[in-house]
Amino acid sequence: MALSAETRNELKTLYNALSDRVLTPDDPVYVPEINAVGQSGADPVIEIATEIDWQEGGGVCLFTGQRGTGKSTELRRLQVELESIGVVAFYADLSEYILLTKPIEISDFLISMAGALSDRVAADPRFAGNPSRRSYWERLAHFLDTKVEFKDVSLKVPQIGDIRASLKNDPDFKQRIQQVSRGHVAQIVQDAHAFFRETVQELRLTTGNPDLKVALLLDSIERIRGVGDEAMGVYESVRNLFFAHAEHLRIPFLHLVYTVPPYLSILAAGAGSLMGGAVVRRLVSTHIFQDRSREVDPGGLQLLRKVIARRHIGWYRIFSDEALDRLALSSGGDLREFFRLVRLCLPAVRDESALPLSRDAVAHVEKSARAEMLPIPADQLDWLQRIARSNNTCLQKDDDLPLLAHFLDNRLVLNYRNGSDWYDVHPLLREVVDDHVPTGSHA
Incomplete structure (x- = not known):
């Protein structure tokens, strides 16, 4: 079923509502709990x-x-x-x-x-x-x-x-x-x-x-x-x-x-x-994961739903709860990344009957976002793997600082705080990083 003018307009409304901009405290879409x-x-x-x-x-x-x-x-x-x-x-x-x-x-x-x-x-x-x-x-x-x-x-x-x-x-x-x-x-x-x-x-x-x-x-x-x-x-x-x-x-x-x-x-x-x-x-990023783990934090997911609802109250007509949660987890709790993943889903919607989008229907944007971060050289994967396993930056010498800054600036590594500060690789890179065989360990 082709998209109606009303649905197309709603998709456009949500798309523009998630554009990157600096908010002021009196903006109706501002959610103070994010950084409170x-x-x-x-x-x-x-x-x-x-x-x-x-x-x-x-x-x-x-x-x-x-x-x-x-x-x-x-x-x-x-x-x-x-x-x-x-x-x-x-x-x-x-x-x-x-x-x-x-x-x-x-x-x-x-x-x-x-x-x-x-x-x-x-x-x-x-x-x-x-x-x-x-x-x-x-x-x-x-x-x-x-x-x-x-x-x-x-x-x-x-x-x-x-x-x-x-x-x-x-x-x-x-x-x-x-x-x-x-x-x-x-x-x-x-x-x-x-x-x-x-x-x-x-x-x-x-x-x-x-x-x-x-x-x-x-x-x-x-x-x-x-x-x-x-x-x-x-x-x-x-x-x-x-x-x-x-x-x-x-x-x-x-x-x-x-x-x-x-x-x-x-x-x-x-x-x-x-x-x-x-x-x-x-x-730090929204803690959608429990402290120093990859176990889901329901409170963090609920907070990101609230953020989306402030931007567009009718989001649930476009995404199922499961689909939105999948995108939230794939973003690692980074608001800018979360908004970007949600927006990437919208231009691809062509069938009214496909709404609200299912969990599987949003998987394609994960592939696109992951492809933007790949390939990663083997020596960098070594370091990312150490970060993933220790939840620390694992910086060993000053000369490596530009690379750590690259990881943080480009969100290959995300910073969280659940009582104390910790780090993990971007969720979309986990499989690549976890499956990597460290340099020098090849048979």
């Missing part, structure tokens, strides 16, 4: 908001999780929570300012931070009416023209409006800024910190509140990752940023929340302690 429990058993967003409320003179909080676990959405919720307690909070996506596939240094990182805050203040209707304010980009152009000698590196400073775009899109400009800055790190840090301090003071004057707290929530830092031969250099630059320059990432009078790579605790163990004792709070 952190390592301590409490809500990590509320914990961070409380820390900022209690911190005096500025401070640092760290936030992490694999791609798709909802960091950006939770940062938006944090922004709302902070504003509700009288903190002026600005959210900035640093992917708009940083070239994410090249090494990062403290100079261009602080420049990007300061530029982001400058742009957010200028765009905020509460503070946009000050005609005497000079943007950070204007300040930077003046600084580069008067404080740093460029002749030796032939750096041509672009127009003020182009500096931001050049830092993000022009690897040559970014590299030259870094080269010049290495001899002037103290000056750049001092000037950026001065800008942050002056901005906080200005906002306090504008609001008439001398004790006003200002927070800057910096997203997408965790997306900095190496590619090809530069991979290890990029990861080393992240280590250097959060470890060697930790003190420069603490800004007096400003409260900062940095999203950091999931591997930071491995890459730069103890970096948080150098930033005032900051604890890394981590978002």
